[in-house]
Amino acid sequence: MSYRVAVAVALVVAVLVLAPLVTIGWMSFVPDLPTLRGPYTLSNFSVLAEKATYQLLLNSVIFSVLTLIVALFFGFPIAWLVERTDIPFKLIIRSLVGMTILIPTFLLAIGWVLLLSPTIGIINQFLTRTLSLPFAMNVYTMPGMAFVQGLSFVPIAFFMLSAVFAKMDPAMEEAAYANRVGGWQTLMRVTVPLSWPGLLAAIIYMFMLGVAVLEVPLIVGLPGQIHLFSSRVFTLTRASSSVPQYGIVGATSIVFLAISMVAAYYYSKVIRSSYRYAVVSGKGYRPRLTELGSWKWLGGAFVLLYFVLSILFPFSSLIWVSLVPYIQVPSAEALNSVSLSAYRYLRNPMVVESVANTTVLISIAPTLVMLLSTLISWIVVRSTMPGKIVLDRLATIPLAIPSIIIAVALMYIALIAGPFFPVYGTVWILVVAFVISHITFGTRTLNAAMIQIHKDLEEAAAVSGAPPSRVLRRVIVPLIWGPLVEGWIWLFLLSFREVTMAATLHITDNAVLSTVVWILWSNGEFDRAAAVSVVLAVVMGLLAVAARLIGTQLGTRTSLSG
Amino acid sequence: MLSVANLSKTYTSEHRTHQAVRGVSFQTRKGEFYTLLGPSGCGKSTTLRCIAGLEKPEQGEIRIGEKAVFSAAQRIFVPSHKRNIGMVFQSYAIWPHMSVLDNVAFPLVSGDRKLTRRAIKDRVMNALSLVKLEELASQPAPLLSGGQQQRVALARALAHEPEVLLLDEPLSNLDAKLREEMRLQIRMLARRLDVTTIYVTHDQLEALQMSDRIAVMHDGRIVEEGTPKQIYLSPRAAYTAGFVGRVNFFEGSVKASESEDATVNVETPIGVLACHVAQGPSHSEGEKVLVAVRPEGISLSMERPAQRLNVIRGVLEASMFAGDTQDCIVRVGRQEIQVKADPLTDLPASASVYLHLPPARCVIIRELAG
Incomplete structure (x- = not known):
């Protein structure tokens, strides 16, 4: 790779990654509306002296901790059951959990609010009116929020812990059995301690995600007057009530970024040390499976419970609400009022436009991420460029920046640097935000792929007279084609369900499908919101299946290189 | 060249x-087969990679033909893809996502060379016929055996008729029989195409059989350079003698040099040895030297041989039958001497034997350090 290209790539990455951080710092010194000219002030930092600020941060932390408890409550046993016991239908369980990772969290949140809102929730209506019970469940509480968010984190917990269980050397457990230690004792005293580094990594990772998520705090938290950092940033930057208070947002975000960076630091540290624990066995090894016997049914019921709570309940309620004129308990009478009228809203210009915007986002953003990541990974893994390690570190920083902060920072840049960065209110600002927040994923994926390509394959091309650009095109890209396509598909699906940045950056013309749901929902148009949600979920499902098929097709091209 | x-x-x-x-400094003639020989870590592969442009040295100069491709003084560094070279890697580095044909055609369609489709195809088939693989042209590369991949790599390196062919331990991943076959093939091919070849290996037999000249490397330096015969039969450095083949060393000092048949007498612990002297600086009396004698240069017999010079009596310590020879250890005083004996000779344990060390096989090495 020519030196100039490498430097250009490094510069682009540095700008993309550092711009949000610099901007957050900058805006914390600016008193009112975005400007490049002074005066500057320290007054924004007075927010750090307010008790309310720390209440926000505390709420975020409590929410995040409760969330990960819920996620582990389901994720840990399911991962153990699938990897380490003889529970039946493993493949189906694994693919279904894989599907749930794609369910946009806000659909889950809306589904559960429709079920458990103290006033209109279908379950609560059933409890209080049909059964005439004197109490109702309230989702608009901290545990309610954590329950919904926790459900959406279960797949993350599941996959991170599955990897841990799958890697563990069965001899460790067998040694315990052989020394007459019972099954339960072995689980608690051998299996759990051995999986601790992996478990810790999962906990820190989910904690980082938990303090940064926006959807549940917005949909469940705001009506319940429970304010978190992320929802506060969102409302402060909306001009609906008063002037957007970017200065305050900046000052608060700095504290928040600090927390996030510390967590990210420990995360990377744990990840590195966990390699020492992992005992990877050679080929043909089969983990010893615990025989569940009659406990099989209990395990199966537990897994089923998760699917009922994360798929069946919320989606049934979404479908039901999209079909009836007002939210009511299903009954013979209610069935008479079923109609598809809410779905007529799909012809609304805003929806049509959002489809166009969504198409731009999901086709271009993943492509840009993978292109940029290919270049970065190539430089980091293969070049002898001095300072390439800096580039690698730069690419991991976005992991530690909550996506809402990236969104706010980009909005701010667009406002003060309009002529140079004319993306305010367009879908392109969303594309840029998505690229920044997913560079880490792209480079981690491709670093791993590129390390496996023998260096000689590249050098053979160079001595054959191929300039670097041709080596990349004809040798590297074909050889990492599988991971490249898989990474692209994953980002394609993620961008489709992306809502945090989409809602934050939404002005008027740049709505994507997920933003439309949010707008309808906040306007109280529940049936329409539900209708668009159902469509969104169906399209998501179809895209996932299509992507899988296309992925397998494209993937076979490289299967020979295996 | x-x-x-x-x-x-x-x-x-x-x-x-x-x-x-x-x-490291050396020069090769056009069409010469030049081998860098040494143990792993001696710098031979690094030297080759510097010539290929895969590593950037700090000092020195490399010229291919008239053109400097690297010069520290003039700040020249021509990248690999602009050097007119072909290279075969130890791992073969056959691209698994391409067919055999595409692999060999790659150097022809890369870079500045503009050839017609027809010309490319002709040259690919020509290169494949050199290594006798024409019939495999359309095969996907991963389906080839190790030996076939090796030949594809060779065809690929030769397809664009490079000025210099670089071979980095190309035979070390092949099994013994195939290796012998390929030694001969590569040697004949290089001679027929008259391409300057730099060959890197740690295998002394490969080096001796294939090379026009050998450079023995140790610890980042060229210890000795010469034809295979010079390197094997009259090494000038103890390291060379020890690395290339097995050898017995005798420390000694030069006695009054009566120049009878161009020999020099050396006083050693096993007695006075008459040693052949090649042309070069003469030896002064009392000079400390090392005498190197290869095991197969010594003849062993049960009865006193007729020769007058360099006959020594010893005791047979051990012998191992090895098919084409018997590997023996003979004790003379406190020195143990390795000898290759005729496989037909009957060798009773602890027998008293005679050794004859012909002066032509006794090589004087000046440096004493091993």
Whole structure:
């Protein structure tokens, strides 16, 4: 790779990654509306002296901790059951959990609010009116929020812990059995301690995600007057009530970024040390499976419970609400009022436009991420460029920046640097935000792929007279084609369900499908919101299946290189 | 043709710096088969990679033909893809996502060379026929055996008729029989195409059989350079004698040099040895030297041989039958001597034997350090 290209790539990455951080710092010194000219002030930092600020941060932390408890409550046993016991239908369980990772969290949140809102929730209506019970469940509480968010984190917990269980050397457990230690004792005293580094990594990772998520705090938290950092940033930057208070947002975000960076630091540290624990066995090894016997049914019921709570309940309620004129308990009478009228809203210009915007986002953003990541990974893994390690570190920083902060920072840049960065209110600002927040994923994926390509394959091309650009095109890209396509598909699906940045950056013309749901929902148009949600979920499902098929097709091209 | 002057290359990692090549210089003629021979870590591969442009040395100069492709003084560094070279890697580095044909055609369609489709195809088939693989042209590369991949790599390196062919331990991943076959093939091919070849290996037999000239490398330097015969039969460095084949060393000092048949007498612990002297600086009386004698250069007999010079009596310590020879250890005084004996000779344990060390096989090495 020519030196100039490498430097250009490094510069682009540095700008993309550092711009949000610099901007957050900058805006914390600016008193009112975005400007490049002074005066500057320290007054924004007075927010750090307010008790309310720390209440926000505390709420975020409590929410995040409760969330990960819920996620582990389901994720840990399911991962153990699938990897380490003889529970039946493993493949189906694994693919279904894989599907749930794609369910946009806000659909889950809306589904559960429709079920458990103290006033209109279908379950609560059933409890209080049909059964005439004197109490109702309230989702608009901290545990309610954590329950919904926790459900959406279960797949993350599941996959991170599955990897841990799958890697563990069965001899460790067998040694315990052989020394007459019972099954339960072995689980608690051998299996759990051995999986601790992996478990810790999962906990820190989910904690980082938990303090940064926006959807549940917005949909469940705001009506319940429970304010978190992320929802506060969102409302402060909306001009609906008063002037957007970017200065305050900046000052608060700095504290928040600090927390996030510390967590990210420990995360990377744990990840590195966990390699020492992992005992990877050679080929043909089969983990010893615990025989569940009659406990099989209990395990199966537990897994089923998760699917009922994360798929069946919320989606049934979404479908039901999209079909009836007002939210009511299903009954013979209610069935008479079923109609598809809410779905007529799909012809609304805003929806049509959002489809166009969504198409731009999901086709271009993943492509840009993978292109940029290919270049970065190539430089980091293969070049002898001095300072390439800096580039690698730069690419991991976005992991530690909550996506809402990236969104706010980009909005701010667009406002003060309009002529140079004319993306305010367009879908392109969303594309840029998505690229920044997913560079880490792209480079981690491709670093791993590129390390496996023998260096000689590249050098053979160079001595054959191929300039670097041709080596990349004809040798590297074909050889990492599988991971490249898989990474692209994953980002394609993620961008489709992306809502945090989409809602934050939404002005008027740049709505994507997920933003439309949010707008309808906040306007109280529940049936329409539900209708668009159902469509969104169906399209998501179809895209996932299509992507899988296309992925397998494209993937076979490289299967020979295996 | 190829000239390398005062080449130095240091690797720096977080933990240490390692000077892999320390001032290597050599020149080859057009069409010469030149081998860099040495143990792993001696800098031979690094030297080759510097010639290929895969490593950037700190010092020295490399010229291919008239053109300097690297010069520290003139700040020239021509990248690999602009050097007119072909290279075969130890791992073959056959691209698994391409067919055999595409692999061999790659150097022809890369870079500045503009050839018609027809011409490319002709040259690919020509290169494949050199290595007798025409019928496999359309095969996907991963389906080939190790030996076939090796030949594809060779065809690929030769397809664009490079000025210099670089071979980095190309035979070390093949099994013994195939290796022997390929030695001959590569040697004949290089001679037929008259391409200057730099061959890197740690296998002394390969080096002796294939090369026009050998450079023995040790610790980043060229210890000795010469034809295979010179390197094997009259090494000038103890390291060369020890690395290339097995050898017995006798420390000694030069006695009054009566120049009878161009020999010099050396007083050694096993007695006075008359040693053949090649032309070169003469030896002064009392000079400390090392005498190197290869095991197969010594003849063993049960009865006293007729020769007058260099006959020594010893005791047979051990013998091992090895098919084409018997490997024996004979004790003379406190010195143990390795000898290859005729496989038909009956060798009773602890027998008293006679050794004859012909002066022509006794090589004087000046340096005493092993």
